[in-house]
Amino acid sequence: MSRKINWGIIGLGKIAHKFAEDLLLHVDANLYAVASRSLAKAESFSKQFHSETFYGSYRTLTEDPKIDVVYIATPHVFHYENTMMCLEAGKAVLCEKAFGMNSKEVEKMIAKAEEKKVFLMEALWTRFIxxxxxxxxxxxxxxxxxxxxxxxxxxxxxxxxxxxxxxxxxxxxxxxxxxxxxxxxxxxxxxxxxxxxxxxxxxxxxxxxxxxxxxxxxxxxxxxxxxxxxxxxxxxxxxxxxxxxxxxxxxxxxxxxxxxxxxxxxxxxxxxxxYKGNGYFHEIKEVIDCLKVGKTESEKMPHIFSLNLMxxxxxxxxxxxxxxxxxxx
Ligand SMILES: NC(=O)c1ccc[n+]([C@@H]2O[C@H](COP(=O)([O-])OP(=O)(O)OC[C@H]3O[C@@H](n4cnc5c(N)ncnc54)[C@H](OP(=O)(O)O)[C@@H]3O)[C@@H](O)[C@H]2O)c1
The missing domain is CATH 3.30.360.10 (Dihydrodipicolinate Reductase; domain 2)
Structure with a gap:
């Protein structure tokens, strides 16, 4: 993939703001869309970080054909459901830690990524600094x-x-x-x-x-x-x-x-x-590097590592x- 990677963010809380700041630092990252449960919140975030579009529902964002990868920044209890929804829609996923609530959830997330042949990684940014x-x-x-x-x-x-x-x-x-x-x-x-x-x-x-x-x-x-x-x-x-x-x-x-x-x-x-920016730049770089060469998992943060951690x-x-x-x- 030689063009910029189109990112979507769902769950526009504290970490999503810090992450978006670092996304803007990567020359190959384009913050394309953001989604919140509240359309007004999505619009305000979109204005702040200059995303091309915004949605008042997470699902609508995953249905946008222009999105390459979704960063999930919701509370842990929603990571499984949000990740499965993105993977089902064929979107690559970078999901915040804790990856899920337990290893059963993580096993199913990994199995879904393998079935759909799409990239999946836990956003354990410390691994990459x-x-x-x-x-x-x-x-x-x-x-x-x-x-x-x-x-x-x-x-x-x-x-x-x-x-x-x-x-x-x-x-x-x-x-x-x-x-x-x-x-x-x-x-x-x-x-x-x-x-x-x-x-x-x-x-x-x-x-x-x-x-x-x-x-x-x-x-x-x-x-x-x-x-x-x-x-x-x-x-x-x-x-x-x-x-x-x-x-x-x-x-x-x-x-x-x-x-x-x-x-x-x-x-x-x-x-x-x-480290660069708030420190999230390095995990963003890892995702982009993987997507550019068509990898479905990171060698530094492979699926098995996230499963063992859980x-x-x-x-x-x-x-x-x-x-x-x-x-x-
Ligand atoms: N990597 C890091 O350094 C780091 C740091 C802090 C947190 N985290 C991780 O990131 C995740 C989010 O943490 P945060 O501190 O950003 O949390 P937060 O400020 O509470 O934001 C979470 C967002 O999730 C969405 N959400 C969806 N359903 C929700 C519900 N029922 N209740 C509350 N929020 C809901 C909301 O976005 P909308 O209203 O826009 O839908 C909310 O703004 C956690 O899993 C946490 O472990 C990582």
Missing amino acids: PATEKVLELLNSGLIGDLKTLRADFGFKADFDPEKRLFNKKLGGGSLLDIGIYPIFLSLLTLGIPKKMKASAVMSFTGVDKSVMMLFDYESNQTAILDSSLVVSTPGEAWFHGDKGSLKLYPKFHQAKQISFYKDQELKETYRIN HILDRVRAEIGLSYWEESE
Whole structure:
């Protein structure tokens, strides 16, 4: 495909605004259409980001023949339904994390993408930022020897509103699926699938987890100590400890701009690695690069990775006794 890629966005909330800013930075991206449940909201978003058209229904957007790829930015509980609708219409999909509510949903989304032979990827943008690429390179180079332990956290003090998606069970609320997914993602990327896990959560009266602590054990005696919180603000750093040194990914590992190398607690070197725009530029580039050569999945964020990630989230939820109403259906 030599022309620009026509993007559609559905669900015009907070992240959709940040994402649209980065879409405008890519020379091969054209923000073609946006859709909201409210036509007025779609029109206002369209004016702000100069999309060619706008719709007051998600389905109508997927029926537009000019759309190449749809970015889904609705709350997690709708990811399955929205993704299936786009794939059914033959549209490529970039869907926000958490990809679905459980691994059954993710399995069906992947099966549908394979059946329709269209591109599907989870919008786990941290995978694509240059600092993540650099930390993988440093770990593979043997700089810190054999990786033994990962410690990573993601916590912020969220405004409590039982109706809004962070604490609302009907909208897939809770810290685990919203931000706990980031440290788990990093553990899966660098250590693989845990052999054993322990997890403990503090629950909100709305029935979702306010915070979760997780301890993962791996076959080769490696460990990961991870946590997420919607109650307290935490450093958000990731520390990789090996038998020859440590690497710190910071200031917030999910949007890192620096990596420091320590030996015996002594700082040896700091690498400064910025990302472009709000950081979403890099996942946008990945999608465009894949679509241009006709790929139906990304090698950096393949379907199996998203499925394994969701399996781990399922296992943590089983440990903390958190299930969502959708799963009983
Ligand atoms: N990658 C990242 O850095 C990042 C950051 C934040 C969030 N996220 C992910 O992006 C998704 C959206 O998060 P957000 O913070 O943008 O949420 P948000 O501000 O609440 O926006 C979600 C949008 O979804 C649509 N929606 C459809 N049905 C809805 C319903 N019943 N209730 C509420 N909204 C509904 C609404 O758009 P319309 O009114 O236009 O239809 C709403 O504006 C989540 O899955 C989250 O995990 C990712």
